[in-house]
Amino acid sequence: MIGDHYLIWVTTDEILCGNIGAMQDKPSVVVTRRMPEAVHARLLRDYRVVPNEDDHAFSAEELISAARDAQADALLICATDPMDADVIAALPDSVKTIATFAVGVDNIDLAAAKARGIVVANTPDVLTDACADIAMLLTLAAARRAYEGDQMVRTGAWVGWRPTQLLGRDLQRKRLGIFGMGRIGRAYAKRAKAFGMKIHYCNRSRLDRRSEGGAIFHQDIEEMLPLCEFFSINAPATPETKGFLNAERIARLPEGSIVVNIARGDLINDEALIAALKSGHVAAAGLDVFAGEPDIHPGYRELPNVFLMPHAGSATIETRDRMGLACIDAFDAFFSGRPVPTQVA
Ligand code: DGY
Numbered sequence: 001m002i003g004d005h006y007l008i009w010v011t012t013d014e015i016l017c018g019n020i021g022a023m024q025d026k027p028s029v030v031v032t033r034r035m036p037e038a039v040h041a042r043l044l045r046d047y048r049v050v051p052n053e054d055d056h057a058f059s060a061e062e063l064i065s066a067a068r069d070a071q072a073d074a075l076l077i078c079a080t081d082p083m084d085a086d087v088i089a090a091l092p093d094s095v096k097t098i099a100t101f102a103v104g105v106d107n108i109d110l111a112a113a114k115a116r117g118i119v120v121a122n123t124p125d126v127l128t129d130a131c132a133d134i135a136m137l138l139t140l141a142a143a144r145r146a147y148e149g150d151q152m153v154r155t156g157a158w159v160g161w162r163p164t165q166l167l168g169r170d171l172q173r174k175r176l177g178i179f180g181m182g183r184i185g186r187a188y189a190k191r192a193k194a195f196g197m198k199i200h201y202c203n204r205s206r207l208d209r210r211s212e213g214g215a216i217f218h219q220d221i222e223e224m225l226p227l228c229e230f231f232s233i234n235a236p237a238t239p240e241t242k243g244f245l246n247a248e249r250i251a252r253l254p255e256g257s258i259v260v261n262i263a264r265g266d267l268i269n270d271e272a273l274i275a276a277l278k279s280g281h282v283a284a285a286g287l288d289v290f291a292g293e294p295d296i297h298p299g300y301r302e303l304p305n306v307f308l309m310p311h312a313g314s315a316t317i318e319t320r321d322r323m324g325l326a327c328i329d330a331f332d333a334f335f336s337g338r339p340v341p342t343q344v345a
Pocket of ligand 1: 127
């Protein structure tokens with residue numbers, strides 16, 4: 001897989017030790033965004049790092065130029081970096097592996113990477129809990145009108161307690177429908193269950209009983225939607241799921257339902273959701289991801305009944321460290337000729 005390319009850099013001892021840092025000629029890595037300190041330090045120790053000095057979002061051209069100028073062996077990219085078939089075709093032959101600082105790989109044309117023999121790795125598992133926590137935060141914030149409450153206190157509009165002020169919805173005994181029951185969906189279900197919610201889910205295939213943890217499986221999303229007092233999107237963005245939550249599907253949700261999205265913005269038809277939030281058919285939403293980030297649909301900014309977060313699902317100190325270190329683990333494995341445990345292409 002890495003064959004001759006690998007033999008340029010390493011001695012047998014280094015292969016046996018798996019010690020990339022000891023290589024005479026360290027592999028060079030273009031790192032598209034500023035990394036957490038611990039990640040940066042390990043990268044510097046073991047790789048020739050080509051950083052993005054001012055941490056701006058690279059355009060496709062800048063990404064390609066950086067890879068070409070450095071004759072990079074590897075790229076450490078993020079979910080916001082464009083890695084479509086055209087970019088992959090324009091990368092220099094020196095690039096043999098890409099690690100993405102994300103679990104989502106919708107920004108990467110995996111088939112194109114595979115066809116070029118570029119090994120791609122992502123960072124599953126390490127961010128599951130942080131993302132499930134944010135899903136719970138969005139659920140609670142939407143149900144309990146956290147944005148409106150915060151505004152009321154900050155702006156001085158709060159003139160005191162009263163029995164009918166800012167009434168939200170209970171989570172207890174409510175049906176939560178989860179679309180996409182992967183690692184994060186399951187971790188979120190566990191949390192929601194602890195809040196007394198009744199979990200339903202729709203997934204490509206049914207989970208085994210243990211992983212289901214009492215959740216009710218629906219093969220057919222159209223049949224699950226009318227049950228969902230709360231509805232959460234936890235599925236990856238693919239050509240099939242783009243625009244998934246459209247006007248027709250929103251109409252199938254019960255009146256006054258609550259929508260949560262921590263997956264990808266592309267799964268929601270923004271016009272349709274905004275119309276439903278305005279009419280009250282959807283009572284509230286908690287959104288961490290948006291189509292066209294950071295230029296989100298302006299309609300969301302005006303609505304009091306949406307709680308908005310800036311794609312922060314995995315944004316904890318501990319998790320971001322683990323994500324970066326997982327990317328380096330992938331490089332270490334690759335450049336030591338070991339299987340890459342998180343390989344996705
Ligand atoms: C992911 O890991 O896919 C998160 O959305 C961060 O990009």
